[in-house]
Amino acid sequence: MLKTGLFEAVQPHLPNSYKQMSDEELIERIRERKRQLGKDLFIPGHHYQKDDVIQFADETGDSLQLAQVSANNQQSSFIVFCGVHFMAETADILTNANQSVILPDLRAGCSMADMADKQQTERAWSHLTDLFGESIIPLTYVNSSADIKAFVGRHGGATVTSSNAKKMLEWAFSQKKRILFLPDQHLGRNTAYDLGIPLDEMVVWNPIKEVIEESEDLSKVKMILWKGHCSVHENFRMDHVNQLREKDPERKILVHPECSWEVTQAADLAGSTRFIIEQVEKAPAGTKWSIGTEMNLVKRLEKTFPEQSITSLNPEMCPCLTMNRIDLPHFSWALDEVFAGRLTNQIKVDEKIALDARRAIERMLHI
Ligand code: 13P
Ligand code: SF4
Numbered sequence: 001m002l003k004t005g006l007f008e009a010v011q012p013h014l015p016n017s018y019k020q021m022s023d024e025e026l027i028e029r030i031r032e033r034k035r036q037l038g039k040d041l042f043i044p045g046h047h048y049q050k051d052d053v054i055q056f057a058d059e060t061g062d063s064l065q066l067a068q069v070s071a072n073n074q075q076s077s078f079i080v081f082c083g084v085h086f087m088a089e090t091a092d093i094l095t096n097a098n099q100s101v102i103l104p105d106l107r108a109g110c111s112m113a114d115m116a117d118k119q120q121t122e123r124a125w126s127h128l129t130d131l132f133g134e135s136i137i138p139l140t141y142v143n144s145s146a147d148i149k150a151f152v153g154r155h156g157g158a159t160v161t162s163s164n165a166k167k168m169l170e171w172a173f174s175q176k177k178r179i180l181f182l183p184d185q186h187l188g189r190n191t192a193y194d195l196g197i198p199l200d201e202m203v204v205w206n207p208i209k210e211v212i213e214e215s216e217d218l219s220k221v222k223m224i225l226w227k228g229h230c231s232v233h234e235n236f237r238m239d240h241v242n243q244l245r246e247k248d249p250e251r252k253i254l255v256h257p258e259c260s261w262e263v264t265q266a267a268d269l270a271g272s273t274r275f276i277i278e279q280v281e282k283a284p285a286g287t288k289w290s291i292g293t294e295m296n297l298v299k300r301l302e303k304t305f306p307e308q309s310i311t312s313l314n315p316e317m318c319p320c321l322t323m324n325r326i327d328l329p330h331f332s333w334a335l336d337e338v339f340a341g342r343l344t345n346q347i348k349v350d351e352k353i354a355l356d357a358r359r360a361i362e363r364m365l366h367i
Contacts, residue, residue, distance in 0.1 A: 011106040012344060018329035023052065026328040030056055033335040041338065042076035044069055044091065046083035047273040048294040048323040051303075053082050053331055062274040063087060063142045064161040067361065070094045078102060078338045081347070082326050084110045088347040089146045093354045093361060101347045104334035108325040110143050112258075115228030116183035118147040120207040125155070127210060128180060128224060136224065137176035139168060141184045143230075146349045146357045148182055153360035160364060162257050162272035165191040171367050178221060180205070183228030190257045190264045192223045199261075233258035235318045236292035241266045244290050244313070253313060254279055255292030263292065263313075273297060280305055295319040 018026070034041060034056065044066045045057025054060060059069045066083065070091035073079065079101045081088040085108055092101040128136055138157035140148050149159055156175065160168035169191050172179045181188030189202055202223040204213045215221065236259045244251060245266075253267040254276055264270045269279055276293055283289075285307035291298045292313035302310040312318070337344040349357065 014329060014333055018333045021329070021332075023328055026332045027052070029332050030328070030335060033332075033339055036339060037078065037335070039075055040077045041335075042073050042079045044079065044081055044083065044087075046087060046323065047277065047297045047300075048320050049082045049326060050296055050324060051300060052328055053326055054300075056331070057082055062161065062163055062272045063090075064163045064272070065274060066091070067094060067142065067161070068365065071365065073099075080104065080331070080334055080338065082331065084108045084113075084320075084322055085347070086110055086113045086143055086145060089349050089357075090142060090149075090361060092347050092349050093146065093149075093358050100343050102334055102338060102343070102345050103326075103347050104330040104345065105325040105327075106345055108322050110322055111231040112141075112184055112228055113143050113145055113148075116140075116144060116148050116207065116226055118145075118151065121148055121151050121182065123210060124180070124205055124207055124226075125151075128205070131212075131218065132178055132221075135177040136180050137172045137178070138180045138182065139172050139188075140182040140360065141165075141187055142361075144183055146353050149360045150353045150356035152182070153356040153358070153363075157360060158363035158367070159360045160187075162187060163274055164364065164367075165257070166194060167367060168364060169195055173222075178224060180224045180226070182226040184230065184258055185225035185227055186229055186233070186260055186264070187257050188223060188225045189261050190259075190270065193261065193265075197222050230258040232294055232318045232320045233292070234260070235316075236260075236263050236313045238262050238266065240292075240313050240315075248288065248290075251288040251290050251309075251311075253290050253292065255313065256294075259292050267292065277301065280308065280310065283308060293318075294323065296323070 043058045045054045045060045067090050071094040081103050088101050088103040138152045138155050139160050140152045142159050142161050201220050203215045203221050204225050204227050206213050206227045254269045255267040257270045280301050288309040290311050290313045295317040298312045
């Protein structure tokens with residue numbers, strides 16, 4: 001069992017037999033295990049998962065939806081999570097003690113979540129409360145470790161997702177004058193700007209140098225943005241936007257708010273993975289899109305809506321390598337382990353950490 005707080009994942013060696021099986025054999029094997037485990041097994045799948053994995057998901061969704069379906073699931077003993085580590089942790093925090101959450105490959109982490117650890121956050125809080133006193137409330141994007149969620153829960157704050165960030169910031173500003181927003185500076189900046197907060201009332205906290213970067217007048221600061229980002233969404237740049245606007249001005253640009261402020265401002269629309277899917281779903285045939293988010297989702301949209309023209313904002317495409325760690329061999333192996341009664345790759349958040357983290361998540365789910 002992998003106990004977190006500390007995410008020290010060591011993925012067990014995948015038996016060679018799984019690597020040697022054809023996709024057809026693996027698919028057949030997974031189908032059979034799903035049938036055998038029945039209601040005892042629940043498979044949530046994030047929109048960024050590969051097609052050959054997501055076809056087995058009992059529920060698909062963005063981070064908020066997956067947190068909600070995990071919280072609502074009372075009957076399945078085994079939750080085999082097709083997504084990344086922080087999502088599996090959230091599922092473990094929200095489910096009962098007799099339910100086990102399994103991540104098919106422990107290397108399925110999130111580079112952004114790794115950009116804030118507990119020690120850095122404690123030190124930042126100490127510096128920032130010296131500077132700003134009691135005027136700060138912490139918010140963390142769900143793309144963060146259980147430790148960070150617990151820190152936020154202990155200090156009266158909440159989690160946010162890309163689909164409720166605006167609402168959560170409004171709530172936080174009703175509590176305190178300033179927000180410390182972890183770990184994605186872009187989601188924090190994009191959302192605050194949307195709420196009318198000018199850029200000169202936002203500063204960036206650099207957790208490596210332990211300083212606020214480029215600040216002129218600290219008294220007017222409302223948003224303190226943790227210097228973290230998504231290594232997939234940083235690959236959508238202004239040169240892509242400019243080239244596209246010149247070449248094909250009719251094409252609509254639709255991006256995830258983990259993209260930079262410049263790209264998000266230049267886009268026609270920005271929102272969570274669910275928002276992105278909904279925009280395409282409701283658009284008429286012939287609509288042209290250029291989408292700034294993870295490759296598996298863009299390709300799926302392309303396939304599902306052939307009557308629209310869908311391309312990636314970055315022609316070189318941007319896969320999330322950690323999401324892609326969940327593949328048919330690992331998934332099939334994880335189900336076989338469950339079937340054999342072994343809780344291999346279980347994600348278990350330490351009780352004390354889970355208690356504080358749950359407070360932060362539940363505040364979000366209630367708002
Ligand atoms: P969503 O909550 O929009 O699904 O985003 C999760 C994520 O990791 C995006 O990179
Ligand atoms: Fe993390 Fe970015 Fe992958 Fe989302 S796309 S899971 S934020 S690395």
